[in-house]
Amino acid sequence: MEGQLSCLKFLISESQSISELLGARNNNGETPKMLAERFYKNNVLEYISNIEWERDHPEEAESMLFPYSHYRTLN
Numbered sequence: 001m002e003g004q005l006s007c008l009k010f011l012i013s014e015s016q017s018i019s020e021l022l023g024a025r026n027n028n029g030e031t032p033k034m035l036a037e038r039f040y041k042n043n044v045l046e047y048i049s050n051i052e053w054e055r056d057h058p059e060e061a062e063s064m065l066f067p068y069s070h071y072r073t074l075n
Helices: 004-014 018-023 032-038 042-056 066-074
Strands: none
Touching: 004 018, 004 042, 018 032, 018 042, 032 042
């Protein structure tokens, strides 16, 4: 199994701006999403698409912090 998705998740977790990270371009002008499409990395492409959707629809996106904070409140 290749590590592109786990690498991307790490970079996103360490990034101050997910939009800047996903909008970054290499020397050929390609974004991470373009590279995922070109090299048929469907799991990476799906992950990026989900992040973009959550960014563009914050009122509809589920909060990833809720389950953890809810758990901590109850315990």
